[in-house]
Amino acid sequence: MRYSRLFIPTLKEAPADAEAISHKLMVRAGFVRQLAAGLYIYLPLGQRVMQKINEIIREEMNAIGGQEVTMPVLNPAEVWQQTGRWDAIGDEMFRLKDRGGRDMCLAMTHEETMTWLAAHDLRSYRDLPQIWYQIQTKVRDEARPKSGILRTREFTMKDSYSFDCDEAGLDKSYQLHLEAYKKIYSRCGIKFFVVQSDTGMMGGSMAHEYMAPSPAGEDEVALCEGCGYAANVELALSVPKASKSPDWNFEEVATPERRTIDEVTRFLKVTPDLLIKSILVMSDNGPVLALVRGDQMLHEKKLAKLIGPHRPAQKDEVKAALGVPAGFIGPMGHAIRKIADPVLKQGLYAAGANKEGYHVKGVSAEKHLADAEFSDIHVAGAGDACAQCGKELRIERVIEIGNIFKLGTKYSAPLKANYLDENGNEKAIVMGSYGIGPARIAAAAVEQGNDENGIIWPPAIAPYQLLIVPVNVKDRKSMDIAEEMYAALEEKGFEVLMDDRDERAGVKFKDADLIGIPWRIVIGEKNLKEGMVEIKERRNGVVEKVKVEETIEKIAKKLVLEA
């Protein structure tokens, strides 16, 4: 392709409202444009990147026996009502009515329609297993679209669904996806971790997430170098370092107007890990007291697994439930359910005295938390020890680029997706669901591959493999050689972009760096006098001078190696 005919609107400055590096660079380099909050236009270069990613996904999905289909984006309400999600999902679903007044929605995922299909057309154990997938649009009315292409309201997703007779079959389908996904991300050239994840609202028994390390990410994972344990901090188990308690006797201390952990630690001149944080939450079954160490954060999702949906109690609710003003709650007494983090089993702590203006020192688990249930409810933090092997955990910020779930019969049961087994018994199909966000792969690649001059694409998903830059298009000889190389390399099947614009060298070089094509051949008059051209690698800036007649062979070798 000739640059002069390609629409690549590059910008010298990033739009002021872009924050994430990938957002800034993809806009500046002319890959995307924003239409509205969370709605993006893919320009020719962006489109090519997406197509390359999708093609890699397609190849790997086909390799595990996946069959590509396409579900409608516009869905009737009925299937969603049957699984209960019509009501369970709130504002995040776009809803509308057709001309006949029937309720419709825009699909934010496709468990319902895929399972509907299975219910209609899978009858016998002989039909199973099946893996169906699509690369298609999802629409979600996100509360807060952000970070450019990372969280949008409309996006392409590769979603696949497996249908098996039993758990053993599901295990196989799950394993196939687990491996296929690793290949996909590896081929795309990005760094990633596979971590255990929360099954969340999707239900099911097992889930993994694929996470690309990047400061622009919205999630955090805990990683153990020792045993390889890797989990989303939402469920990561960890053992905090034990605190060194002083030899406290149980006694009350006046702490007037000291309510927060910060105020109390400063007043008592102790570190936060010597306090017990008592947090009252309101669950469907009444108030629950959550107890964590002062330096820990309560993890709401971990707590939710134990007590269900809940919210922090209001100040007046604290007073009503415990008879204590907020800020002075202690773990002792209170005839309500108490859940304490296991770290509190050891040591002596300071805590609220259940009396306004007072705290107590010398609280111990055996004496004062006898009626509490112990369960890991803290957010795993850096420096905590791995719950499996004891080595120190590392916490990394990541972008979620894919996830896989064992669904079981969560969707097949309500939608009556059943089959007849060998004995003629009707059974529910056992399902799995698996998602990949191609746009997030692209964004993660940019987040991980860039420098002060622009994007550095991994070769496999770069919009073009090679850029030919004749420095001066008015120089006949340069152009003849450029044209010759361009034709020859295209002939060999490489994706070549030729910068045939009548621009100054600086402009061309700046644009070249910005859009991040892995290899570049620079054809200039000076080098040509010695019969040489330059091959420059984007990722490291290394320049190699090569003879004109050897160029095609040399660059072809490099490109083949990468393909």
Place this chain on the structure above:
RNA sequence: CGGGGCGUGGCGCAGCCCGGUAGCGCGUCUGCUUUGGGAGCAGAAAGUCGGAGGUUCGAAUCCUCUCGCCCCGACCA
């Protein structure tokens, strides 16, 4: 949904506090010169200041409402 910020030629911004009908840089177009890291000079086109209402002789500037966008948090199938 809570908190914060911002809407002025295509992009980045100034002007607003102390009302007098719009300015700078980049980009775009034309010409000449230049030509290996976002060129120089000369000239030109392009905005009615997010929208509506109000105050005023007069509003980008003040007031009210409203829409949009970004960031933090909540939420995230």
